Amino acid sequence: MQSVGSLDTAINPQVASVRPSKTMVMTDLAREMREAGVDVIALTAGEPDFDTPAPILEAGREALRCAPARAPPELQHQRLSALRVPPVVQL
Numbered sequence: 001m002q003s004v005g006s007l008d009t010a011i012n013p014q015v016a017s018v019r020p021s022k023t024m025v026m027t028d029l030a031r032e033m034r035e036a037g038v039d040v041i042a043l044t045a046g047e048p049d050f051d052t053p054a055p056i057l058e059a060g061r062e063a064l065r066c067a068p069a070r071a072p073p074e075l076q077h078q079r080l081s082a083l084r085v086p087p088v089v090q091l
Contacts, residue, residue, distance in 0.1 A: 023044050030042035070076070 026044040030040045033040045
Protein backbone atom coordinates (compact mmCIF):
# COMPACT_ATOMS: atom_id res chain seq x y z
CA MET A 1 0.00 0.00 0.00
CA GLN A 2 1.42 3.35 -1.03
CA SER A 3 0.33 6.21 1.16
CA VAL A 4 0.62 9.93 1.61
CA GLY A 5 0.05 10.74 5.24
CA SER A 6 -2.92 8.50 6.03
CA LEU A 7 -4.28 8.47 2.44
CA ASP A 8 -4.01 5.24 0.46
CA THR A 9 -2.76 6.06 -3.04
CA ALA A 10 -2.82 2.48 -4.35
CA ILE A 11 -6.28 2.82 -5.89
CA ASN A 12 -5.65 6.19 -7.55
CA PRO A 13 -2.27 7.95 -7.55
CA GLN A 14 -4.04 11.32 -7.92
CA VAL A 15 -4.94 11.00 -4.24
CA ALA A 16 -1.34 12.08 -3.57
CA SER A 17 -2.24 15.57 -4.84
CA VAL A 18 -5.02 15.97 -2.28
CA ARG A 19 -3.97 18.18 0.60
CA PRO A 20 -5.31 17.38 4.06
CA SER A 21 -7.86 19.81 5.44
CA LYS A 22 -6.55 22.42 7.86
CA THR A 23 -9.08 21.19 10.42
CA MET A 24 -7.62 17.68 10.29
CA VAL A 25 -4.05 19.01 10.43
CA MET A 26 -4.89 20.94 13.60
CA THR A 27 -6.79 17.97 15.06
CA ASP A 28 -3.79 15.70 14.44
CA LEU A 29 -1.44 18.29 15.98
CA ALA A 30 -3.64 18.51 19.10
CA ARG A 31 -3.64 14.70 19.38
CA GLU A 32 0.15 14.55 19.02
CA MET A 33 0.59 17.27 21.65
CA ARG A 34 -1.79 15.46 24.01
CA GLU A 35 0.17 12.23 23.49
CA ALA A 36 3.36 14.16 24.34
CA GLY A 37 1.81 15.18 27.65
CA VAL A 38 0.75 18.72 26.76
CA ASP A 39 -2.59 19.81 28.28
CA VAL A 40 -4.59 20.67 25.13
CA ILE A 41 -8.14 21.85 24.60
CA ALA A 42 -8.88 21.14 20.93
CA LEU A 43 -11.65 23.23 19.40
CA THR A 44 -11.06 22.12 15.82
CA ALA A 45 -13.17 19.13 14.77
CA GLY A 46 -16.47 20.29 16.19
CA GLU A 47 -17.01 17.24 18.33
CA PRO A 48 -18.48 18.54 21.58
CA ASP A 49 -18.00 16.42 24.66
CA PHE A 50 -21.54 17.10 25.88
CA ASP A 51 -25.03 16.08 24.85
CA THR A 52 -27.16 18.42 22.78
CA PRO A 53 -29.27 20.53 25.19
CA ALA A 54 -32.93 19.50 25.42
CA PRO A 55 -34.33 22.85 24.11
CA ILE A 56 -32.26 22.47 20.93
CA LEU A 57 -33.42 18.88 20.43
CA GLU A 58 -37.05 19.94 20.90
CA ALA A 59 -36.64 22.87 18.48
CA GLY A 60 -35.31 20.45 15.86
CA ARG A 61 -38.20 18.06 16.41
CA GLU A 62 -40.70 20.92 16.13
CA ALA A 63 -39.09 22.15 12.91
CA LEU A 64 -39.42 18.66 11.43
CA ARG A 65 -43.06 18.43 12.52
CA CYS A 66 -43.89 21.80 10.90
CA ALA A 67 -41.90 21.35 7.70
CA PRO A 68 -43.83 20.53 4.55
CA ALA A 69 -43.42 16.90 3.57
CA ARG A 70 -43.05 17.75 -0.10
CA ALA A 71 -41.70 20.59 -2.14
CA PRO A 72 -44.24 22.96 -3.71
CA PRO A 73 -45.34 21.83 -7.22
CA GLU A 74 -43.27 24.51 -9.00
CA LEU A 75 -40.09 23.28 -7.29
CA GLN A 76 -40.96 19.66 -8.00
CA HIS A 77 -41.27 20.55 -11.70
CA GLN A 78 -37.88 22.32 -11.68
CA ARG A 79 -36.21 19.34 -10.02
CA LEU A 80 -37.75 16.91 -12.48
CA SER A 81 -36.77 19.10 -15.43
CA ALA A 82 -33.16 19.20 -14.22
CA LEU A 83 -33.08 15.40 -14.02
CA ARG A 84 -34.59 14.66 -17.42
CA VAL A 85 -32.49 12.41 -19.58
CA PRO A 86 -32.74 12.57 -23.38
CA PRO A 87 -34.60 9.61 -24.87
CA VAL A 88 -32.48 6.62 -25.72
CA VAL A 89 -32.11 5.98 -29.44
CA GLN A 90 -32.70 2.35 -30.25
CA LEU A 91 -30.82 0.91 -33.21
